[in-house]
Amino acid sequence: MLITLTTDFGTQDGYVAAMKGVLSSLAPGVPLVDITHAIPPQDVRSAAYVLWTAVPYFPAESVHLVVVDPGVGTARHPIAVRTLWGTLVGPDNGVFSYLWAVAPSDLVVIVEESKYRLPVVSSTFHGRDIFAPAAAYVAGSAGSPGVPLEALGPPLEAPVCLPLPRLTLEPGRIQGEILYVDRFGNAITSIGRLHWQGAQLQLEAAFPPAQHAPIPATRARVVLKGRDLGPVRHTYAESAPGAALALVGSEGMLELAVNQGHGATALGVAVGDVVDLVFG
Numbered sequence: 522m523l524i525t526l527t528t529d530f531g532t533q534d535g536y537v538a539a540m541k542g543v544l545s546s547l548a549p550g551v552p553l554v555d556i557t558h559a560i561p562p563q564d565v566r567s568a569a570y571v572l573w574t575a576v577p578y579f580p581a582e583s584v585h586l587v588v589v590d591p592g593v594g595t596a597r598h599p600i601a602v603r604t605l606w607g608t609l610v611g612p613d614n615g616v617f618s619y620l621w622a623v624a625p626s627d628l629v630v631i632v633e634e635s636k637y638r639l640p641v642v643s644s645t646f647h648g649r650d651i652f653a654p655a656a657a658y659v660a661g662s663a664g665s666p667g668v669p670l671e672a673l674g675p676p677l678e679a680p681v682c683l684p685l686p687r688l689t690l691e692p693g694r695i696q697g698e699i700l701y702v703d704r705f706g707n708a709i710t711s712i713g714r715l716h717w718q719g720a721q722l723q724l725e726a727a728f729p730p731a732q733h734a735p736i737p738a739t740r741a742r743v744v745l746k747g748r749d750l751g752p753v754r755h756t757y758a759e760s761a762p763g764a765a766l767a768l769v770g771s772e773g774m775l776e777l778a779v780n781q782g783h784g785a786t787a788l789g790v791a792v793g794d795v796v797d798l799v800f801g
Contacts, residue, residue: 550663587611588648615683686711693801706783714773743767
């Protein structure tokens with residue numbers, strides 16, 4: 522058993538430390554693993570993407586605590602979720618949507634039972650006062666099982682879900698959008714997952730509905746805002762330093778980058794911008 526943490530808190534202040542203090546007090550001996558605390562502030566969609574990339578690599582009994590919560594203190598629910606990929610604890614704002622798309626939940630509960638919260642709950646720091654205690658009680662402690670999700674509160678029938686990323690297949694063209702920009706400036710798109718098969722790329726859609734397409738890589742070009750970025754590359758080094766390129770990233774998603782540069786800045790792209798992979 523372990524607990525992961527994903528937040529937009531950064532590391533300058535004591536917010537993450539306070540949450541870890543609660544977790545260590547209520548779930549002694551349970552390892553704590555940081556996924557990231559550098560989600561852009563209030564960026565629920567980026568958090569959803571980062572969770573989708575990281576959570577599958579953890580043991581299925583893990584508890585994943587997420588606090589990217591622009592609605593803190595409002596009527597939005599705190600929730601705990603059971604999936605095949607572990608237990609998720611966080612706000613009901615769609616942050617788990619991408620995970621649910623590939624690992625559906627079989628139970629979502631509202632975290633409202635007072636004995637599984639801190640005695641005093643602030644209106645601005647539910648990560649410390651509600652989410653961290655809930656995660657700790659679910660995880661249990663070394664040699665002691667956690668509480669069942671049903672004990673935390675009543676079921677929630679219709680949790681908030683974000684729209685799934687754009688992926689449109691047409692004859693000779695696949696259209697997607699910029700999903701996320703990583704710290705290197707690589708702009709990761711919704712076109713994927715892509716697999717190299719000799720001189721062809723095979724698309725197996727990362728999110729439902731299931732979509733498949735063979736792509737003749739020798740004819741394929743990536744187009745962004747009318748700009749031709751050339752063919753799909755295997756590595757950054759296939760382009761000269763400072764040159765823009767497109768390649769298949771580690772998650773199988775099409776990425777736009779600049780070799781040894783900040784791709785998103787150089788290309789002037791933002792999350793939501795449309796990208797085309799054309800091969801007609």
